[in-house]
Each structure stands twice: as C-alpha cells, then as structure tokens.
Amino acid sequence: MGQYRIAVVVGSLRRESFNRKLATAIARLGPPEFAFTQVEIGDLPLYNQDDDTNQAPAVKRLKAEISASSGVLFVTAEYNRSIPGVLKNALDNASRPYGQSAWAGKPAGILGASVG
Template sequence: MKNYKIAVIVGSLRKESFNLKTAKVLMDIAPKSLSFDLIDIADIPMYNQDLEANPPKEWVKLRDKVRAVDALLFLTPEYNRSVPGVLKNALDVGSRPPGKSCWDGKPGAVVSVSTGSISGFGANHHLRQSLTFLNVPAMAQPEAYIGGVAELFNEEGQLTNDSTKDFLTSFMEAFEKWVHTNAH
C-alpha cells in the first residue's frame, strides 16, 4: 500500500488535552503506511477577509501544510454542542480565498473526545457538516465518540483501557483504507 501523509488537527488548546493525548495514541497505533503532521492551530489569527491582501504568516503556514498532505484527521472536544472556535477558525482560514480551499477533496475522519457520557456527539456531527461543505469526504464508519476519557488515561498520559485501544486500532485501520480509496 502507498504511504500517505496525514494532517492531524486537534481542536483543544489545553496543555493536558485529552484530545491531544488521543491524537498521540492514534499516531502511535496507526498502520505504518500513514505518517503524521500534527498541525498546531493555537496561534492562527481570526479570519478577516480584509487581511487576504497580505495574509498573516500563520494563515499561509496552515494552508501550505494542509496542501502538502494526503488526508486529514480531526480530533475535537465539544463546546456548547459544537466545535471550539479555534477549530472553526482554522477551517475558515483554510477555506479562503474562495476557490482556493486547502481542504478541498482531501479525505478525512473525525474523532470526538469528551469527559462526558455524550462523547462529543454534537461536535462530531457539527464538524462533519462543515467538512461536507468544504468537500472533505469524511469517513462514515466506524464513528469515533470517546466518552469518559478522563478514566482512560493514567497520570503519565498513557491509554490504559484495552477495549478503547482495540477500538482506536480498528478505527485507524479503517481510516487507512478510507485514505487509500479516496486520496488523489
């Protein structure tokens, strides 16, 4: 199987983010045909069309990094039944200027991670709605909602729940097939 470069975009900025911990697990257990670029979105200035004439370097960097990959893996917490503003801003910045979206046509997958029992269901589906508009074909199955995440990691940040690790392994195997089928 061909090797694919994957952008990993985490919608949580917290230093001890469970989304970031989960992203690191996914990158570690992924099939060897996938390599990863964890893209930091913390310092991307808010989108403002007035800045397009001379876009901030952080916008250019995000757009260039996303253009350089074959596929996208998003991890998001849920804020008020939606995605965090920083993640929505990254989507907006990458989708501009019109007709030059860096997201266009790249296959993706969504994992929502939450300490609650609803597992970020609202954020997961809200993000999928945005990805549909951005022409990012999002993997439909298996869906990944990781709830009660605070109980799944030890104090060193290692995943200690075997059934979750098994699920995430099968998720990444399915993602590899999804990328292989849909990457251009």
C-alpha cells in the same frame, strides 16, 4: 505501497486535552503506511476577509501543511454543542480566499474524546 501523509488538526488548545492525547496515541499506534502530523492552529489570527490578499505567515503555513497532506483527521472536543472556536477559525482561515481552499478534495475523518 507509499506512505499517506495525514494532517491531524486537534480542536483544543488545552495542554492536557484528551483529544491531543488521543491524536498522539493514533500517531503512535496507527498503521505504518500512515504518517500522522499534528498541525498547529493556536497561532492563527482571527479570520478577517480583509486579510485574504495578504495572509499571515501562520495561515500560509497551515494551508501549505494541509495542501501537502493526503488527508485530514480532526480530533476535537465539543464545546457548547458545537465545534471549538479555535477549530472554526482554522477552518475559515484555510478555506479562504474563495476558490483557494486547502481543504478542497481532501478525505477527512473526525474523532473525539470526552470525560462525560
């Protein structure tokens, strides 16, 4: 059996994020047929539809990393009963322009950790 490339999107920018620690533990303890790679989302520009025809290098990199993966694992916090803004921004950037979503057809999972 081949190796499955899993893009791990951590929905927190905090250095000591519990979710970043969880993502690191999953990569270390996961089955050997899965290669987990954390995808950087903190360097993305705020999504602007005017930029769809000339996407920033960070957006192109994100889309390439997601497209090259077999699946996506979101490891994220909950902020104010919703997803963190940095994650929403990554979802928006990688899903545009219309019809060119890097997320399309990707199996995905969601995990989260919290102190409370």
